[in-house]
Amino acid sequence: MRAWTTRGDGIDRLTSDSVPMPVPGRTEVLVKVSAVSLNYRDLLVVGGVEHWSPQQAVVPISDGVGTVVATGADVARWRPGDRVSAAFLPRWRSGPLTRDIYVSPVGGPVNRGMLAEYVLIEQDEAVRASHSLDDVHAATLPIAGVTAWHAVAHRSRIRPGQTVLVHGTGGVALFAAQLILALGATPIVTSSSDEKIEKLRSLGIVETINYRSTPDVAAEVLSRTGGEGVDHVIETVGGENLNRSLDAIKVGGSISFIGLIAGRSADINVYQFVTKHVTVHGIETGSLEMLEELAAFIDKHGITPVLDAVYPVEDVQEALHHLELGKHFGKVVVTMPGTEASP
Numbered sequence: 211m212r213a214w215t216t217r218g219d220g221i222d223r224l225t226s227d228s229v230p231m232p233v234p235g236r237t238e239v240l241v242k243v244s245a246v247s248l249n250y251r252d253l254l255v256v257g258g259v260e261h262w263s264p265q266q267a268v269v270p271i272s273d274g275v276g277t278v279v280a281t282g283a284d285v286a287r288w289r290p291g292d293r294v295s296a297a298f299l300p301r302w303r304s305g306p307l308t309r310d311i312y313v314s315p316v317g318g319p320v321n322r323g324m325l326a327e328y329v330l331i332e333q334d335e336a337v338r339a340s341h342s343l344d345d346v347h348a349a350t351l352p353i354a355g356v357t358a359w360h361a362v363a364h365r366s367r368i369r370p371g372q373t374v375l376v377h378g379t380g381g382v383a384l385f386a387a388q389l390i391l392a393l394g395a396t397p398i399v400t401s402s403s404d405e406k407i408e409k410l411r412s413l414g415i416v417e418t419i420n421y422r423s424t425p426d427v428a429a430e431v432l433s434r435t436g437g438e439g440v441d442h443v444i445e446t447v448g449g450e451n452l453n454r455s456l457d458a459i460k461v462g463g464s465i466s467f468i469g470l471i472a473g474r475s476a477d478i479n480v481y482q483f484v485t486k487h488v489t490v491h492g493i494e495t496g497s498l499e500m501l502e503e504l505a506a507f508i509d510k511h512g513i514t515p516v517l518d519a520v521y522p523v524e525d526v527q528e529a530l531h532h533l534e535l536g537k538h539f540g541k542v543v544v545t546m547p548g549t550e551a552s553p
């Protein structure tokens with residue numbers, strides 16, 4: 211079978227090799243991968259950035275879905291034909307995140323990822339894929355989808371009628387906006403692009419703000435919420451953008467802090483934490499149980515994850531460059547031979 215490896219030396223040095231077919235151990239399943247989806251994190255692993263850089267050649271890409279084709283002798287949970295995905299933090303079954311389960315994220319820098327024709331997954335670390343989504347769409351759930359679900363449903367606990375500021379139209383932000391709508395709340399979504407804002411409207415998102423052409427985004431949010439501010443913020447940008455979120459939030463509101471696009475440290479007006487009684491939730495992806503809940507919620511509400519582009523695996527480098535450009539609206543997916551998105 212073929213597997214792709216990186217040493218963290220750049221997209222163009224990603225190599226594909228013919229390697230022996232893996233054989234499942236007693237508690238493992240052999241999964242034929244059908245599609246993988248790309249995340250910002252994959253660029254850090256393949257690009258060898260800071261602690262994401264692999265120490266040796268590793269199969270990259272965290273998100274993927276496939277079909278069980280063989281099972282180990284002690285596997286009772288899965289049968290050949292079951293559609294499954296791997297979870298990003300495979301040992302996080304349920305409950306709160308603890309230090310001992312924050313190990314071995316799938317897709318580097320240490321643990322192998324999903325960019326291979328076949329992968330082995332421990333039976334307890336596989337999650338059933340959504341029934342209503344084809345493999346191309348289902349591949350987008352394990353990082354972007356579950357992170358948004360964790361924020362929206364578990365930490366900010368968004369309720370019908372509330373208003374939520376969502377920054378940008380990246381993979382996590384779009385999932386969050388779709389989930390917020392389905393929960394009966396109102397997302398206010400920002401973007402740098404009027405073209406993307408048009409696309410948001412076609413998803414039923416009517417409250418939008420162009421953050422490039424609007425001089426004061428927080429003031430605009432306040433004016434749209436009768437001067438009160440939003441109940442919650444999905445902070446996908448981070449850095450000093452947190453000041454914008456603090457200006458736009460109402461007294462007693464909460465912020466789900468997810469993104470590091472604008473940097474890992476920043477000059478923040480901490481006085482606002484006090485005077486506004488703000489709760490900030492740090493969000494790290496989500497547990498296997500959250501991924502199962504998300505799949506069930508998506509099935510129930512008929513949500514379709516937004517795709518920007520689908521590339522065949524032969525063009526995986528082009529797909530990564532496409533993500534790197536940052537012009538995407540929705541997820542970038544790479545398919546293995548024989549996999550196609552439903553029309």
Ligand SMILES: NC(=O)c1ccc[n+]([C@@H]2O[C@H](COP(=O)([O-])OP(=O)(O)OC[C@H]3O[C@@H](n4cnc5c(N)ncnc54)[C@H](OP(=O)(O)O)[C@@H]3O)[C@@H](O)[C@H]2O)c1
Binds near residue numbers: 250470
């Ligand atoms: N904590 C976690 O568990 C977790 C999980 C997944 C991702 N993340 C992090 O979350 C961030 C987003 O990930 P992603 O995969 O959704 O990224 P992505 O798909 O690459 O999206 C990036 C988007 O952010 C928007 N953006 C950039 N600068 C902005 C600004 N100043 N104000 C508002 N929007 C801005 C842009 O939207 P427009 O083009 O519309 O302007 C851009 O398309 C990354 O830092 C990633 O590492 C964290």
